[in-house]
Amino acid sequence: MTDRKATLTFDNKTLELPIHSPTVGPDVIDIRKLYAQGDVFTHDPGFTSTSACESTITFIDGDKGELLHRGYPIDQLASKSHYLEVCYLLLYGELPTAAEMEKFENTITRHTMLHEQMTYFYRGFRRDAHPMAIIVGVMGAMSAFYHDSTDISDPRQREIATHRLIAKMPTIVAWAFKYSIGQPFVYPRNDLDYAANFLNMCFSVPAEDYEVSPVLARAMDRIFTLHADHEQNASTSTVRLASSSGANPFACIAAGAACLWGPAHGGANQACLEMLRKIGTVDKIPEYIARAKDKDDPFRLMGFGHRVYKNFDPRAKVMKESADEVLDLLGIHDNPTLQVAKELERQALEDPYFAEKKLFPNVDFYSGIILEAMGFPTSMFTPIFALSRTVGWISQWKEQLSDPAHKIGRPRQLYTGHPFRDYVEVEDRG
Numbered sequence: 001m002t003d004r005k006a007t008l009t010f011d012n013k014t015l016e017l018p019i020h021s022p023t024v025g026p027d028v029i030d031i032r033k034l035y036a037q038g039d040v041f042t043h044d045p046g047f048t049s050t051s052a053c054e055s056t057i058t059f060i061d062g063d064k065g066e067l068l069h070r071g072y073p074i075d076q077l078a079s080k081s082h083y084l085e086v087c088y089l090l091l092y093g094e095l096p097t098a099a100e101m102e103k104f105e106n107t108i109t110r111h112t113m114l115h116e117q118m119t120y121f122y123r124g125f126r127r128d129a130h131p132m133a134i135i136v137g138v139m140g141a142m143s144a145f146y147h148d149s150t151d152i153s154d155p156r157q158r159e160i161a162t163h164r165l166i167a168k169m170p171t172i173v174a175w176a177f178k179y180s181i182g183q184p185f186v187y188p189r190n191d192l193d194y195a196a197n198f199l200n201m202c203f204s205v206p207a208e209d210y211e212v213s214p215v216l217a218r219a220m221d222r223i224f225t226l227h228a229d230h231e232q233n234a235s236t237s238t239v240r241l242a243s244s245s246g247a248n249p250f251a252c253i254a255a256g257a258a259c260l261w262g263p264a265h266g267g268a269n270q271a272c273l274e275m276l277r278k279i280g281t282v283d284k285i286p287e288y289i290a291r292a293k294d295k296d297d298p299f300r301l302m303g304f305g306h307r308v309y310k311n312f313d314p315r316a317k318v319m320k321e322s323a324d325e326v327l328d329l330l331g332i333h334d335n336p337t338l339q340v341a342k343e344l345e346r347q348a349l350e351d352p353y354f355a356e357k358k359l360f361p362n363v364d365f366y367s368g369i370i371l372e373a374m375g376f377p378t379s380m381f382t383p384i385f386a387l388s389r390t391v392g393w394i395s396q397w398k399e400q401l402s403d404p405a406h407k408i409g410r411p412r413q414l415y416t417g418h419p420f421r422d423y424v425e426v427e428d429r430g
């Protein structure tokens, strides 16, 4: 915080607005008193210029293409750390000591089972339901099963809810998958690590042994890590807004998952792979690039562009390397979707339209290729994103509740409807 002030002059008024300086990133003009002192609102649909909270968790420099979690760059975390360590870092602010890590891992591992009654809940859904529909429902329903962790005023209950959500999400997501393909639910195994346990719950069946490949488990873990948190994105802001009313953690996280489902956000990985398949062969790429540039065509290159990154999404670089590794391991050397993706990326990056608008591949551009190679259908891509992002949502929720400045979120509006008018009886309406 500094003593600097911005001066706003309009009509016959002059207001002094405090300027706050962050550790990194642009300064922030504090307009909290604007309405009280100036009788005006600011208007910022899509929040392109609005900071809604103070946070110490994640920082993105969109121009540099940099993503930091508690100061640590994502590429270092993706190559040197692992998902549960990143969860600890996001939740508690520092990398854990070996003893802290062991304790945390132990706690998460021992909370992976779901209340048995929840299996009946799954059975109420149609088998052809999108797994995200099931997941949003089941996450919301957790508040009906875990009453002892819904009192947000109790720090211990908040902690238990946090651990439960991180621990149970792989089971919730894997079971949504198993249900959709008509296979029996596979229970979690405490001898496997977080990612391997998830793969086992998704792909093992009672009829035969299934051994999780360490390379695939590592790739899965990296996908979780790359999606763990991303500052005040749409789903995280949804969680914070839901939480601002005092709603319980399970309800808030379910709200975040519902927001994530949209194709402009977490649904983009599914939409991207479907687009790459539809393009099919490299000779069709120019046609699709032309469509993406045509203002009269609603088509957009999925997996391209980002509200904040105006440079390479640093997660996309790691994801691209991972895609090569996984396909190599699986002996898939001439994957047509990967060929289309690489050529589409090359052509788009050379095109002045994408260069001028600073549109680069985002994290979703390559993740679908890896997930498909692992055996996941496209409908599971967004659920896996939701699983990974749960720690980000819950870390931001936790931070919000401990912020003394937090209050119920209540945006205002630029009203352009009718001014006051009297009710007209039906017989008098022309």
Ligand code: ACO
Binding pocket: 263, 264, 265, 266, 268, 292, 293, 299, 300, 301, 302, 303, 304, 305, 306, 307, 308, 357, 359, 362, 363, 364
């Ligand atoms: N293909 C073609 N043109 C695009 C694309 C794209 N993927 N993305 C943006 N543009 C164009 C827009 O048409 C607009 O052009 P204009 O200035 O001539 O009107 C300009 O670039 C700016 O785009 P906006 O939509 O205003 O940017 P915004 O920040 O609102 O949108 C978004 C960001 C939603 C991610 C957008 O780039 C998009 O729809 N991308 C495709 C979907 C996608 O991949 N989403 C995943 C995001 S990452 C994540 O959630 C993990």
